[in-house]
Amino acid sequence: xxxxxxxxxxxxxxxxxxxxxxxxxxxxxxxxxxxxxxxxxxxxxxxxxxxxxxxxxxxxxxxxxxxxxxxxxxxxxxxxxxxxxxxxxxxxxxxxxxxxxxxxxxxxxxxxxxxxxxxxxxxxxxxxxxxxxxxxxxxxxxxxxxxxxxxxxxxxxxxxxxxxxxxxxxxxxxxxxxxxxxxxxxxxxxxxxxxxxxxxxxxxxxxxxxxxxxxxxxxxxxxxxxxxxxxxxxxxxxxxxxxxxxxxxxxxxxxxxxxxxxxxxxxxxxxxxxxxxxxxxxxxxxxxxxxxxxxxxxxxxxxxxxxxxxxxxxxxxxxxxxxxxxxxxxxxxxxxxxxxxxxxxxxxxxxxxxxxxxxxxxxxxxxxxxxxxxxxxxxxxxxxxxxxxxxxxxxxxxxxxxxxxxxxxxxxxxxxxxxxxxxxxxxxxxxxxxxxxxxxxxxxxxxxxxxxxxxxxxxxxxxxxxxxxxxxxxxxxxxxxxxxxxxxxxxx
Ligand SMILES: *[C@@H]1O[C@H](CO)[C@@H](O)[C@H](O)[C@H]1NC(C)=O
Ligand SMILES: *[C@@H]1O[C@H](CO)[C@@H](O)[C@H](O)[C@H]1NC(C)=O
Ligand SMILES: *[C@@H]1O[C@H](CO)[C@@H](O)[C@H](O)[C@H]1NC(C)=O
Ligand SMILES: *[C@@H]1O[C@H](CO)[C@@H](O)[C@H](O)[C@H]1NC(C)=O
Ligand SMILES: *[C@@H]1O[C@H](CO)[C@@H](O)[C@H](O)[C@H]1NC(C)=O
Ligand SMILES: *[C@@H]1O[C@H](CO)[C@@H](O)[C@H](O)[C@H]1NC(C)=O
Numbered sequence: 183x184x185x186x187x188x189x190x191x192x193x194x195x196x197x198x199x200x201x202x203x204x205x206x207x208x209x210x211x212x213x214x215x216x217x218x219x220x221x222x223x224x225x226x227x228x229x230x231x232x233x234x235x236x237x238x239x240x241x242x243x244x245x246x247x248x249x250x251x252x253x254x255x256x257x258x259x260x261x262x263x264x265x266x267x268x269x270x271x272x273x274x275x276x277x278x279x280x281x282x283x284x285x286x287x288x289x290x291x292x293x294x295x296x297x298x299x300x301x302x303x304x305x306x307x308x309x310x311x312x313x314x315x316x317x318x319x320x321x322x323x324x325x326x327x328x329x330x331x332x333x334x335x336x337x338x339x340x341x342x343x344x345x346x347x348x349x350x351x352x353x354x355x356x357x358x359x360x361x362x363x364x365x366x367x368x369x370x371x372x373x374x375x376x377x378x379x380x381x382x383x384x385x386x387x388x389x390x391x392x393x394x395x396x397x398x399x400x401x402x403x404x405x406x407x408x409x410x411x412x413x414x415x416x417x418x419x420x421x422x423x424x425x426x427x428x429x430x431x432x433x434x435x436x437x438x439x440x441x442x443x444x445x446x447x448x449x450x451x452x453x454x455x456x457x458x459x460x461x462x463x464x465x466x467x468x469x470x471x472x473x474x475x476x477x478x479x480x481x482x483x484x485x486x487x488x489x490x491x492x493x494x495x496x497x498x499x500x501x502x503x504x505x506x507x508x509x510x511x512x513x514x515x516x517x518x519x520x521x522x523x524x525x526x527x528x529x530x531x532x533x534x535x536x537x538x539x540x541x542x543x544x545x546x547x548x549x550x551x552x553x554x555x556x557x558x559x560x561x562x563x564x565x566x567x568x569x570x571x572x573x574x575x576x577x578x579x580x581x582x583x584x585x586x587x588x589x590x591x592x593x594x595x596x597x598x599x600x601x602x603x604x605x606x607x608x609x610x611x612x613x614x615x616x617x618x619x620x621x622x623x624x625x626x627x628x629x630x631x632x633x634x635x636x637x638x639x640x641x642x643x644x645x646x647x648x649x650x651x652x653x654x655x656x657x658x659x660x661x662x663x664x665x666x667x668x669x670x671x672x673x674x
């Protein structure tokens with residue numbers, strides 16, 4: 183009897199000790215832990231394939247990777263996460279039913295580097311939608327229903343390297359994403375395959391550096407067949423650019439409702455593609471780029487007589503630029519003609535490029551000069567008349583991303599937006615602006631003035647610099663047209 187009672191006491195003691203420990207452990211745990219629908223592995227939250235109709239509440243603030251793919255999300259509102267997730271670098275939202283994303287949805291995740299929105303039902307990309315994501319490197323938007331890419335949708339994404347827009351309904355080539363001076367300086371991959379592109383800005387594409395063209399995917403589009411298209415892609419093929427080499431069979435065009443491979447347009451009798459030589463005249467200055475497929479390669483030029491070209495600063499008429507490794511001729515001589523070779527060395531691969539230079543034994547200017555001057559004057563005159571006419575009668579294009587022209591460019595709206603700005607509660611926000619009252623008055627004058635007759639020129643030009651300072655504010659700016667538009671979808 184005695185030993186048995188002792189044992190029971192011991193059990194009770196152990197049990198109460200255990201309960202006590204359990205309580206202590208529970209109290210010590212952070213308030214936020216793994217949401218019920220997710221599997222958590224330290225900072226990775228995997229919540230995929232759970233039929234979730236919304237993002238789980240109270241995600242831990244240390245989350246680095248959040249997988250919400252294969253769920254039933256249809257809207258991503260501004261307050262989808264009440265806590266800021268500053269450690270989040272990857273957000274996976276593919277295979278949901280997303281058809282709305284608030285323009286402030288990405289404010290709580292400023293350090294995102296990888297965003298997967300593929301296989302959803304997005305139709306438009308509003309301006310500044312991604313502009314909070316200044317660290318984003320990869321953006322997946324393929325297999326949606328995107329018809330139009332707003333000219334400003336990808337503004338301020340200085341780190342963006344890869345943008346996948348394939349399998350959408352895009353019919354306008356978004357040249358602003360790739361052309362020189364674009365706001366995506368690091369973009370090396372733009373996938374526009376399997377869309378509805380019919381026409382391409384061929385001349386602009388021709389001018390792009392090879393490292394952009396190398397990642398510009400355009401296959402599976404109903405492009406319009408012509409010899410210029412053939413010449414463009416033949417050049418890319420000659421340069422062995424990945425965008426063409428990897429998808430030669432899928433690169434087609436339409437003619438008379440029939441599909442043709444771009445490299446088999448025999449019915450058009452296009453002339454065979456030939457790499458053209460550079461042409462120069464006696465005494466010209468000339469710069470030839472070493473147009474490599476990769477950025478930041480080390481470049482060495484070799485002359486036709488197999489001598490290495492020295493860097494600029496050397497006492498020579500032919501030098502290599504220190505900045506981008508291009509070949510520079512101070513005053514071209516007939517003897518300079520021949521084949522120059524650029525050897526480029528990169529981390530992943532080496533490249534060799536040959537460029538032929540033809541020099542004519544006469545200068546480019548001579549007796550043509552007087553004729554040229556007369557001609558340019560005439561063209562200049564006509565151009566200025568046309569510009570004045572355009573200025574007077576046509577409303578300028580709407581989308582200049584943020585800033586100067588926006589309010590004055592959309593005249594009907596500049597009226598309404600300036601009306602908005604007169605509401606008293608916005609005045610404290612515009613505190614620093616001395617010319618506030620003046621600006622508003624002119625803004626009211628502006629649409630009326632140009633609407634009746636185009637002669638109120640001073641009135642038209644004045645408000646532009648005035649608006650500048652304020653227009654630079656972003657979505658929250660009560661006075662810019664963009665705020666009027668982009669705020670409307672935020673129902674929440
Ligand atoms: C997904 O959400 C829609 C409404 O948004 C609802 O009608 C549907 O039943 C949901 N599907 C599942 C599997 O929960
Ligand atoms: C080129 O196109 C013609 C029809 O346009 C077709 O008969 C021929 O087989 C094609 N050749 C190749 C190599 O694809
Ligand atoms: C292409 O050339 C053939 C004969 O070589 C000619 O019959 C045909 O009309 C030409 N087609 C075009 C579009 O020039
Ligand atoms: C440059 O080289 C030429 C001959 O190649 C020589 O006549 C000239 O003095 C040199 N100039 C300088 C600044 O070294
Ligand atoms: C590129 O060329 C350099 C010099 O010839 C060589 O050392 C290097 O290994 C090459 N790199 C590759 C990736 O082939
Ligand atoms: C260039 O033309 C001049 C005459 O205009 C001639 O004397 C000279 O030999 C020519 N040079 C070459 C390299 O053909």
